[in-house]
Amino acid sequence: MTRLLPGILAMAAIVVASNILVQFLLLDGLLTWGAFTYPFAFLVTDVMNRVYGPGPARRVVLAGFVVGIACSLVGSQIMLEFGPAVPLRVAVASATAFLVAQLLDVAIFARLRGGAWWRAPLVSTFVGSSVDTALFFAVAFSAAVSFGAVADGHVAWAQEAVPFLLSGPMAPLWVTLAVADWGVKLAVALVALVPFRLIVTRMLTRPV
DSSP states (O other): OGGGHHHHHHHHHHHHHHHHHTTSEEGGGTEETHHHHTTHHHHHHHHHHHHHOHHHHHHHHHHHHHHHHHHHHHHHTOEETTEESSOHHHHHHHHHHHHHHHHHHHHHHHHHTTSOTTHHHHHHHHHHHHHHHHHHHHHHHOTTOOSOHHHHHTTGGGGSEEEGGGTSSEEEHHHHHHHHHHHHHHHHHHHTHHHHHHHHHHHHHSOO
């Protein structure tokens, strides 16, 4: 377990930072600062997978999952003007999306690990990020999903019809937020290939 401690600490730091930075908006609320930190969770998972294998990578994911739940519990106790900082359905969406997407990332990476060095992290992160975005925003904000009238009232703002990506046809706000978030995740996936290569090379060549 000691060898996984750096990965666990990195994952925990990313989850905590993302939960804090999601409160700070960018581009008239189109994005949050958390959108730029959270995708690096896939980098941590992929590095652990490449160096130690899928089993240890899953343990790092589970550690991040537990930290995420703890953050949601803390956020649910912080009351803002329109309700808790983390409503129930947002907490459920966050935990579900994280666990499903990260475990999917681990499985895909393990399947592709024998190919070119960049293929496994790029494909697994692309698929994982897409699933993460779809699950989180649909469960957290879609009118098709309900966790009760009170909980839904806390996220009703996301169901308001607005121009898609601020200039297109009318669509629920959460759809625009999802697409913007997905775009950031894909951009980070490409950028993260550089630190992935550097970190993995260093870890695999260091003295035992």
